[in-house]
Amino acid sequence: MVLVLLWCHHGPLPRPTCTSQRSHHNCGVQLEACVRKCLPRNCVVARSSSGWLQAPSLVSKQPLKKASFPLKALVTSQTQDVSTTLLIGEEKIGVLLLNLGGPETLDDVQPFLFNLFADPDIIRLPRLFRFLQGPLAQFISVLRAPKSKEGYASIGGGSPLRRITDAQAEELRKSLCAKNVPAKVYVGMRYWHPFTEEAIVQIKRDGITKLVVLPLYPQFSISTSGSSLRLLESIFREDEYLVNMQHTVIPSWYQREGYIKAMANLIENELKKRFDCPEKVMIFFSAHGVPLAYVEEAGDPYKAEMEECVDLIMEELENRRITNAYTLAYQSRVGPVEWLKPYTDDTIIELGQKGIKSLLAVPISFVSEHIETLEEIDVEYKELALKSGIEEWGRVPALGCEPTFISDLADAVIESLPYVGAMAVSNLEARQSLVPLGSVEELLAAYDSQRRELPPPVTMWEWGWTKSAETWNGRAAMLAVLVLLVWEVTTGEGFLHQWGILPLFQ
Numbered sequence: 292m293v294l295v296l297l298w299c300h301h302g303p304l305p306r307p308t309c310t311s312q313r314s315h316h317n318c319g320v321q322l323e324a325c326v327r328k329c330l331p332r333n334c335v336v337a338r339s340s341s342g343w344l345q346a347p348s349l350v351s352k353q354p355l356k357k358a359s360f361p362l363k364a365l366v367t368s369q370t371q372d373v374s375t376t377l378l379i380g381e382e383k384i385g386v387l388l389l390n391l392g393g394p395e396t397l398d399d400v401q402p403f404l405f406n407l408f409a410d411p412d413i414i415r416l417p418r419l420f421r422f423l424q425g426p427l428a429q430f431i432s433v434l435r436a437p438k439s440k441e442g443y444a445s446i447g448g449g450s451p452l453r454r455i456t457d458a459q460a461e462e463l464r465k466s467l468c469a470k471n472v473p474a475k476v477y478v479g480m481r482y483w484h485p486f487t488e489e490a491i492v493q494i495k496r497d498g499i500t501k502l503v504v505l506p507l508y509p510q511f512s513i514s515t516s517g518s519s520l521r522l523l524e525s526i527f528r529e530d531e532y533l534v535n536m537q538h539t540v541i542p543s544w545y546q547r548e549g550y551i552k553a554m555a556n557l558i559e560n561e562l563k564k565r566f567d568c569p570e571k572v573m574i575f576f577s578a579h580g581v582p583l584a585y586v587e588e589a590g591d592p593y594k595a596e597m598e599e600c601v602d603l604i605m606e607e608l609e610n611r612r613i614t615n616a617y618t619l620a621y622q623s624r625v626g627p628v629e630w631l632k633p634y635t636d637d638t639i640i641e642l643g644q645k646g647i648k649s650l651l652a653v654p655i656s657f658v659s660e661h662i663e664t665l666e667e668i669d670v671e672y673k674e675l676a677l678k679s680g681i682e683e684w685g686r687v688p689a690l691g692c693e694p695t696f697i698s699d700l701a702d703a704v705i706e707s708l709p710y711v712g713a714m715a716v717s718n719l720e721a722r723q724s725l726v727p728l729g730s731v732e733e734l735l736a737a738y739d740s741q742r743r744e745l746p747p748p749v750t751m752w753e754w755g756w757t758k759s760a761e762t763w764n765g766r767a768a769m770l771a772v773l774v775l776l777v778w779e780v781t782t783g784e785g786f787l788h789q790w791g792i793l794p795l796f797q
């Protein structure tokens with residue numbers, strides 16, 4: 292196998308790949324994509340932008356020597372058979388799958404939403420107002436809960452995420468075992484059970500000595516993998532056992548051949564199965580959106596990774612002589628701020644107006660079925676498409692436990708094992724060692740160094756008889772009634788006393 296390392300040390304990559312000094316990371320992504328296209332498939336392309344190495348299937352902190360010019364490409368040979376070296380010694384290998392989590396019952400919806408909105412990677416307040424994070428999360432979650440509950444009720448009363456992620460964990464364990472890498476696989480959710488903290492307790496109880504952290508999001512975003520990794524970093528930092536446990540992180544894996552092939556298989560199957568004239572169908576990639584500020588201000592690589600991911604899948608399909616038209620749009624916008632565009636709903640309407648008759652929706656940000664595939668795509672977007680003049684609608688299933696995909700995740704874990712290193716936050720010697728440290732903190736710093744505030748994702752106020760204003764007016768009225776009630780009960784005075792309604796018992 293050949294490893295190509297793109298090395299850019301402090302400073303923008305040279306033109307023409309770099310058009311913006313600020314989106315330094317994105318340049319790296321684009322450059323990496325260009326280089327990958329020119330190389331044979333068996334090459335691993337890695338890039339570094341701030342002194343540590345970020346390979347497609349691993350993150351490792353590699354103290355690189357200062358470059359005499361900004362960009363350097365190294366080509367080395369990697370001939371070691373990783374799986375044989377793993378089994379030497381008494382290491383206990385663990386794999387921690389990170390995921391979002393979802394409410395299992397309708398009663399879980401509001402507390403789940405509270406956990407989500409209490410996350411500073413979802414709503415980041417100015418430093419001075421950080422103390423309001425909890426009350427604000429409570430407020431927004433109570434406001435949003437009725438709408439979310441409706442959605443979860445329509446998909447059977449809860450999220451299928453836990454069940455599917457548990458099944459993926461079990462299949463991954465089996466696949467690793469079949470590849471001679473016995474490992475325990477744990478699930479750590481960000482906003483619902485089993486919480487990441489619960490998984491960590493189990494990892495410590497089992498005495499894991501080498502841990503591979505694998506977020507189940509193909510593309511990295513500050514709001515998903517970033518948030519989970521930030522949490523993990525804070526847990527690790529405070530725990531002596533974990534500080535010394537060797538670990539590495541696989542931050543994103545959308546460019547892996549197995550994943551790309553598995554996605555292409557799903558698209559090819561669905562095209563053949565569902566449509567009379569498969570070649571006339573437009574392939575409609577629908578990615579989960581994020582607020583534009585994440586990408587433009589905080590440096591989230593999500594958009595660049597998403598675009599590259601779509602290119603790679605289309606390239607794979609073209610190799611199979613499937614040359615359909617395709618497009619990418621972003622769904623699930625929440626709140627008043629601008630999110631990544633084009634929006635899925637606007638795009639569907641536009642395609643209908645342009646006379647497109649057949650669409651195949653491909654959910655691409657997530658590898659399990661969840662509320663946004665089962666409700667938003669299958670119900671809302673399908674209805675919109677049919678109303679907009681689209682006659683044939685199909686949707687590619689999420690990868691779930693698809694064997695090519697699971698086997699590729701197992702390979703990603705195995706390939707990352709030689710890079711598992713000590714966290715050792717305070718250990719200077721370990722920090723300077725050549726063994727990659729897999730520091731979550733530095734990974735996050737590279738994308739989100741300034742930690743600017745992130746926009747609130749829900750509408751706070753709209754004047755006029757909008758749906759939001761009605762909700763707010765209703766809630767304000769309820770609050771006023773509550774205040775009056777408390778006032779009457781505590782003071783014994785007020786309208787209800789004057790009218791003889793209170794006190795109830797005399």
Ligand SMILES: C=CC1=C(C)c2cc3[nH]c(cc4nc(cc5[nH]c(cc1n2)c(C)c5CCC(=O)O)C(CCC(=O)O)=C4C)c(C)c3C=C
Binds near residue numbers: 407438593656
């Ligand atoms: C409000 C900001 C949000 C951002 C930013 C965001 C990014 C983001 N989310 C996913 C994947 C999922 N999100 C899910 C649910 C969900 N997400 C938000 C908000 C943001 N997401 C809310 C309020 C909810 C709850 C559901 C709702 O009320 O609409 C889920 C579903 C889990 C389930 O229960 O099935 C997933 C999956 C990605 C990939 C992403 C950014 C890239």
Ligand SMILES: [Fe+2]
Binds near residue numbers: 579
């Ligand atoms: Fe979300």
